[in-house]
Amino acid sequence: MTRNSPNISDTSVFPDPVYKDTVLRPLFDGAKNHHAEGFRRIDRAHLVMLHETGILDFETASKIAKALDDIDHAIDPSTLVYTGEVEDFFFLIEKELKSRIGVDVAGRLHTARSRNDIDHTLFKLSLKDKIDWLSGKARILLEALINAAERNDKTLIVAYTHGQPAQPTTFGHYLSAAIEVLIRDIERLGEARRIVDLSPMGAAAITTSGFPIDRARVADLLGFSAPLRNSYSCIAAVDYTTSTYSAIELMFLHLGRVIQDFQFWTSFEVGQIYVPNSLVQISSIMPQKRNPVPIEHLRHLASQTLGRARTMLDIMHNTPFTDMNDSEGESQGTGYEAFATAGRVLDLFASLVSQITIDPARVDQNIRRSCITITELADSLVRIEGLSFRQAHEIAAQVAKSVVASHGDLPNSGYLPFRQAFAGLTQRETKLDEEQFRHIVSPEHFVEVRARFGGPASDPMREAIAAYREALLAFEKKAQRAADHEAAMAAELKLKFTALTGAL
Known part of the structure; x- marks a missing residue:
């Protein structure tokens, strides 16, 4: 690879030390920490496809497979320290291949691919795993909310509008509203996953390749549902990133509104939610104070998640419609921080919802004083x-x-x-x-007479809870089908790659 213009004499050596420390080292560390397994899977899937299409004969493919297997056993990516000898993690693996089987054979693995399609495939593989992980936690919260709604289908509360007592309803009816929003948020996250679940491999730099590659085969071996059709889109259309973080942003914006209600409802003046001692901290100087601080942590962590997700959208704003560094390594790593805080919120919220109760005496007092019936x-x-x-x-x-x-x-x-x-x-x-x-x-009559579709009375609430459980079951079945597909394709890739190494 040449870096110099033919008309300019330049004796400097790549990489510049400042560039190495400020850009290349962080990118390398991000790749080894987040994408090493993705690199491994892509190399193996691409190699299997090159052999199956006849682009590489068995002898060549077998040499590469054995070398990749040897690298896998010899190198622990987590222990690697960036030295600047190679540009990035991709070139490190290529360097290791060359040292084992020579330049000519090692270089054949890169036939009909580019770092462009590799990078976006890496990011999609990582995002799919993270979306599946987050969706699992969201389903746990959904189940906790459904259980709490069913448990409290007759538990009276004061419903507020504009910060003032408005009408009586039940805690189950209130939670059902939050449940329906969460169901839609999980659906949005699922739609983002559908966009992520399209393989860019085979797009190469921009326009695919003159070699008779099988893009669908690589997509299968990597566990994708299909290849993304347009090759330019594979390296330019970062809507898989924006759709993912848009879905996360909305989910935590919506959860934050419920969390804010809980904060208000636990205030001394309202007091209709009781938080158990296991989730209460006591003031260091005022022994009478019961501080339900987990709700505050939920609020600020939900806001942090929203902010980190929105940061990803801001990074993508006004970028060119082409392959560009803005959407790649370090930006993806920034986005992963949103997943980290998101998981904490979902776990804590599910635990909180499972433990809080309504104080009936305070609710009764507030209903009577406010004339809300x-x-x-x-x-x-x-x-x-x-x-x-x-x-x-x-x-x-x-x-x-x-x-x-x-x-x-x-x-x-x-x-x-x-x-x-x-x-x-x-x-x-x-x-x-x-x-x-x-x-x-009476508040009991107020609730029971409101028996229309979507109301708080017993009959519509039973119908609603049944519908929510049906939606949860559908989510679980869809997630299981996706996990089964991923597992089956991982097993097939292992089998086909192992055959190339001659170990079968």
Whole structure:
């Protein structure tokens, strides 16, 4: 390889020491730490394909296979220290091959491939593994949420809008809303995996090759679902990166909103969530304080994950539509940090959701003080008394205003103001006695009468939980099919490569 222009005399030697330390060494360390196994698999799959297509005869392919096997046993990538003798990890393996079987034979392994298609294949192999790992943790959280929703399908809570008590519902109904978002987030991550699961190998530098390579065969041996069709796209279209980190960004943006609610609900003033002692830290100076700090850690770790995922999108912004370093080694390594914090959030959130409980006394107190069942009083007046909703709403508003002014609560302090408001507006007496009034404004009635599709009552909640479990089962089956395919292809690659070494 020549580095000099024919018209310029240059006696400098590659690599420049500063370039070596600031660029080449970090890239080498990233490759050995994250992609050594990917290099190994790509070399073997490409070699098997070269032999099966007749591009390499058995004798040549066998020499290369034995040398690769020897390198695999002789070199532990984790112990390697970058010296600058070679440009990168790829050239290190090629150097080792040459030292064992000579330049001519060793160089034949690189027939019809480039570092361009190799690099993107490496990144996709790594991303697939990380997506599968993260998706598994997301499914664990999903199951924990479903179990908690089912366990709390009748557990009353105060639902808030704009930071104010709004209506009663159940904790199970609230969690079901979070479950549905998480299901969609897992689907988005699965769609990103589908994009990642297309092999770039065989694109070579840009335009494939004049050799009769079999791109589909290499894709199979590497566990991909298929080769990515357009060869330019293989080395230029980094949407496999942007789709992955977009999905992660959205998942943790959405989880962060639920985490923020939990933080609010554990405050002393609200107190409707109780966090057990195992997840509470005590102040070093104020012994009365129970600090549910795991929720704070969830919040900032979810934000860190979102920020790291968004960083990947920012790196890709305004880059040229071609092979470029912006999308490669060090950027991919930056993205892997998002996976690391993401996994911590999913693990901790699943544990938290499995252990927290609702404080019924605080919920009851807050419901009574806030008059949040008053909407059902208005609805019932429409159904029972035949009023228009606007008339009923005006009566209900007067009742709530009176109860709040007296510092009372709706069931115990609301009937007399209700009778007065009703008579004043309608010029007649209400049909409701005090016992009926108490029933109508009870939170239990409020919830059970809302039995429409998607509501908090028992029947729609049972249907919802069943649907969520069905979705979880579908995710599990899909993940198992993918894992089985990966395992089968890994076994086939091992068998075909071992045959080339003559060990069978």
